[in-house]
Amino acid sequence: MNVESHCLTYLLSLAIAMGLMSCDDQEGMTDEYFEVKNGYALSAGTSTIFNQSSHAYDLEAPWCTGSYLKRFNNGDQLYDDGPINNEGLGPVYCGYSCGSCHNNAGRTTPAAWTSSEGSGSNGMSAQLVYIASRNTGKFFQGYGRVLHDQSIYGVKAEGKLHTTKHYENFTFPDGEPYQLVYFTYEITEWYADSIKPEDLKISVRQPLRHVGQGQIMSLIPSELEALAAQSNYPEYGISGRCNYITERGRTSVGVGGNKANHLDLTVELGFSSDMGYTSTRFPEEVCAGQTQISQAAIMGYNYTKNEVSTADMEDVDLYMQSLGVPARRDVDNPTVQRGEQMFYKAKCHLCHTVTLHTKNEGTTLLNGTRLPWTGGQVIHPYSDFLLHDMGREICGVGLNDDFTAGLATGVEWRTTPLWGIGLQKLVNGHTYFLHDGRARNLVEAIMWHGGEGEASKNLFKNMPKSDRDALVRFLQSL
Ligand code: HEC
Numbered sequence: 001m002n003v004e005s006h007c008l009t010y011l012l013s014l015a016i017a018m019g020l021m022s023c024d025d026q027e028g029m030t031d032e033y034f035e036v037k038n039g040y041a042l043s044a045g046t047s048t049i050f051n052q053s054s055h056a057y058d059l060e061a062p063w064c065t066g067s068y069l070k071r072f073n074n075g076d077q078l079y080d081d082g083p084i085n086n087e088g089l090g091p092v093y094c095g096y097s098c099g100s101c102h103n104n105a106g107r108t109t110p111a112a113w114t115s116s117e118g119s120g121s122n123g124m125s126a127q128l129v130y131i132a133s134r135n136t137g138k139f140f141q142g143y144g145r146v147l148h149d150q151s152i153y154g155v156k157a158e159g160k161l162h163t164t165k166h167y168e169n170f171t172f173p174d175g176e177p178y179q180l181v182y183f184t185y186e187i188t189e190w191y192a193d194s195i196k197p198e199d200l201k202i203s204v205r206q207p208l209r210h211v212g213q214g215q216i217m218s219l220i221p222s223e224l225e226a227l228a229a230q231s232n233y234p235e236y237g238i239s240g241r242c243n244y245i246t247e248r249g250r251t252s253v254g255v256g257g258n259k260a261n262h263l264d265l266t267v268e269l270g271f272s273s274d275m276g277y278t279s280t281r282f283p284e285e286v287c288a289g290q291t292q293i294s295q296a297a298i299m300g301y302n303y304t305k306n307e308v309s310t311a312d313m314e315d316v317d318l319y320m321q322s323l324g325v326p327a328r329r330d331v332d333n334p335t336v337q338r339g340e341q342m343f344y345k346a347k348c349h350l351c352h353t354v355t356l357h358t359k360n361e362g363t364t365l366l367n368g369t370r371l372p373w374t375g376g377q378v379i380h381p382y383s384d385f386l387l388h389d390m391g392r393e394i395c396g397v398g399l400n401d402d403f404t405a406g407l408a409t410g411v412e413w414r415t416t417p418l419w420g421i422g423l424q425k426l427v428n429g430h431t432y433f434l435h436d437g438r439a440r441n442l443v444e445a446i447m448w449h450g451g452e453g454e455a456s457k458n459l460f461k462n463m464p465k466s467d468r469d470a471l472v473r474f475l476q477s478l
């Protein structure tokens with residue numbers, strides 16, 4: 001797609017936004033929300049917001065008013081602080097609240113960069129450490145799917161992660177140097193039987209930005225399937241595929257998570273697996289079966305059922321799906337416009353799909369509440385939400401993590417949506433990118449693209465520095 005037709009798409013989405021507004025008499029919706037100011041572009045139709053402060057990821061969409069806004073605020077608070085007094089947290093857990101890892105609905109700085117030993121010494125990790133048996137591929141009984149490296153008083157954390165960084169130096173063809181860093185891991189201080197390193201698979205993830213969750217939940221599976229069917233660009237070695245997932249008895253195209261391995265927003269899983277809360281969907285404590293659980297009872301920890309209610313979790317779901325998507329900024333800037341052309345020239349758009357649509361009915365929350373307003377929109381997520389083989393060659397490791405999720409293999413990752421990426425520094429105070437946060441800036445993130453991304457990466461690599469810089473400047477406008 002050329003730049004002109006790209007602009008046309010924005011105009012089209014504006015027209016649709018206006019149309020939707022006129023046949024909808026919701027209180028609180030005024031024209032000013034949909035007037036695209038000079039220098040901006042709509043990213044998510046009527047859910048677009050024009051805030052560009054450190055709260056840009058964490059504000060409600062213009063249509064979220066009245067009783068919805070009340071629930072949004074309750075969800076926001078539960079998300080930041082956990083249920084009242086955090087009773088129910090643990091006994092073992094990864095983070096004390098959703099917001100401890102997803103600061104301002106974005107990405108808290110990964111521990112790999114805040115402490116010399118990963119989560120080992122600084123207390124909170126803000127990462128998820130998936131562990132499984134190398135021999136059987138299964139999770140270890142008594143540990144669960146992630147390492148719970150935090151615990152309440154009187155209980156031992158399951159173990160501590162240690163991260164080693166490896167550095168390699170490279171140069172662009174024009175002589176500009178760059179460096180890539182990757183991590184290897186070790187777990188020590190197991191609460192019980194140590195798992196032998198040779199039987200241990202570890203995959204560490206940094207959180208994702210929540211930008212556009214409601215729109216992602218409203219994607220049209222057949223539109224993604226059509227992309228997977230067409231996205232065969234043999235000349236660039238690109239062929240994305242869908243991850244088919246079965247959750248709650250429903251099988252569909254996975255869209256959430258770094259391996260596209262979730263159909264829903266994982267609110268219940270977050271409370272259970274990451275924080276140790278029981279709920280109707282996950283009635284068992286995550287540490288059920290651990291020898292120390294009776295010890296925790298002695299310490300006065302109350303094991304209760306439904307430590308977080310479905311109503312409260314639905315408010316968290318509502319909060320995340322009603323978040324506004326930041327508008328693009330500086331779209332009239334000539335360097336940004338040059339960078340946008342370079343984005344197409346480097347074929348980034350063949351995976352980071354610029355324009356998708358949402359289904360007319362919008363989205364339904366986990367307890368059945370409907371949010372029709374995310375529906376029927378033209379959106380610009382900069383992702384095809386498909387799995388791509390990203391290779392294992394670069395630095396001898398590539399992006400491979402040896403970890404499977406649904407159909408996704410170790411080398412396959414979901415194209416990360418890039419909307420809002422330019423505000424990450426302001427919102428979260430850092431520019432760590434990729435699934436484990438190894439890239440320290442946008443250039444390093446691009447230079448880690450191997451496998452299906454190799455040809456595109458090389459197109460970027462061989463550009464003159466001014467064009468590479470312009471492309472990065474364009475990413476900062478998203
Ligand atoms: C210990 C840190 C941690 C905590 C606590 C945590 N998360 Fe996450 N979250 C992550 C990481 C890391 C990922 C990426 C996971 C992956 O790649 O599989 C993630 C992914 C997600 C996603 C998928 C995002 C996407 O774009 O597809 C959602 C939604 C989410 N978390 C919601 C929550 C909610 C709700 C809570 C609280 C109930 C929560 N998280 C608590 C670290 C955390």
Ligand code: HEC
Pocket residue numbers: 238258343346347348349350351352388390399413414415416421432433434435436442445446449452453456457460475
């Ligand atoms: C073959 C498909 C493909 C192509 C082509 C591609 N990407 Fe990606 N991109 C991905 C996938 C998959 C990821 C996630 C990798 C991971 O996290 O390990 C990603 C991640 C990224 C990230 C990190 C996002 C974040 O928030 O962590 C950036 C930035 C990015 N790509 C930019 C680009 C640019 C710029 C180009 C063109 C030069 C490009 N990509 C080409 C598939 C692709």
